[in-house]
Amino acid sequence: MKALQRGLAMAFLLCSCVAIYLSLRDVPLPDASLIDETIKASEPVQAASDRPVFTTIIKGYTYTLTPRAVYDISGLVVSQHRGDALVNIGHKADPGNIKDVCVVWGEAITNGSYRKMKYVSGEFTCSFSWSGGLTPPFNLEKISNNHLIPADATVARRIRNIRIGDQVRMQGLLVDYAVTENGRAIFTRRTSLTRSDTGNGACEILYVTEVSVVRAGSHFEADAATYAWYTSLGLLVAVGAVWVARPPVL
Template sequence: MSAARTLLLLGAAALALGFAFDARLPARPLLLPATHADPVQTAAAQPAFATHVGGVDYRIAPAADYDIAGLVVSRHDAEAWWDWIHAASNDHLNVVDLCLIWGANAADGAYEKMSFSSGQFVCYVSSKDASVWRPEYLRSLSNNHLLTDSAAVARRLRGLRVGDQVRLRGQLASYSHDAGFAFTRGTSLTREDTGNGACETLFVRDLEVLRKAPAWPRWLQWLGALLILGGLWRWYAAPHRPR
């Protein structure tokens, strides 16, 4: 087998393994005790305020102070190429959505029997196991619209990955602007709701990564890509051999 073919096969195998294990959720025993707690919500101490991001003036109206620790099970970046709603809404504050599980869902490992994915403003959950649809597990799961006017915080939020265990502090808030049209998005203030309007909209004041997801699947992806590039280079650089 030629060196080029060997590199291409090794690269394809590394790339496939990297993607297969990337975004795999940690098993229940690997979750930190902090993720077993419910979010803490108290009366808002911050009054309404204004901020300016992306050429748009926003008004933020805090409704409650909020402190949540959980496991990232799905995520959506507002800068994804297929996300058109944020651009159409002049929404530069909501940089990332994180779907989190915590509390009973984390402590009992119900999430291990669930599958998660994210759309532009929603977290989708599916499972063939009827036991995971108990109320205590559903209330321990939420999609969180994360707001920030800080470029540094935005970079950190965009750096979070599925499998990370995180703690977020800030204010549940509604926000609005009048940049060409009247835009308003609110927030849920209870963990008991579901469906449209059940997402928490959190203006992030503090972000702590309690435990990062393993990095080796992404390293394997990079290794696979480099091996494939090396194999292609060897293939085209090899002397032409007429048949």
């Protein structure tokens, strides 16, 4: 029994180290040859919207959404951030924005520069960088970070299922929005309406009415860290169970 407990403890430590490594490493992006032609050739389509201001209540918060444009974007997901994750306490007052999805398309893919970049998503941000000279150059107008507000539960489920490496198409409305609770103003956000801006305010806020995966990436690679953490948790429980079940030493 003692040998079993020791073996499980060693396995737990090893698996935890693997989980930490997988959490910190970049998820490999698919080769350009695996990217759908619609992602390589398409550009975001934006047109004027005549939809009036509308409101919706999400988890007790009232969202007042002002449509600015109809929007249709396809791209390769290079980074993402779960707004509704349990550990994301700071996002509590904005439950409608369930995920940020950072995508690239067009020239950034066809010239291969997208695979030479490092992408990091945070709270309402997508940062990217590269080391040394980048040849061919990365076109900064072929990447966008999208704050996603789903129109219904089905769309929300599809958004949550998106993984890094997926090739997706998202359709809906670019919106400004204000959030209130019991009549008290919480905050407002404004969407970008161009792909050429950078920095604070450069993200698109998309009220998503349709979302689809054009071609799925390797979900095993994207979720490897999650699998490793769950395995580590299972091993920790097993270590505890064996410790409790050990016969008393007389």
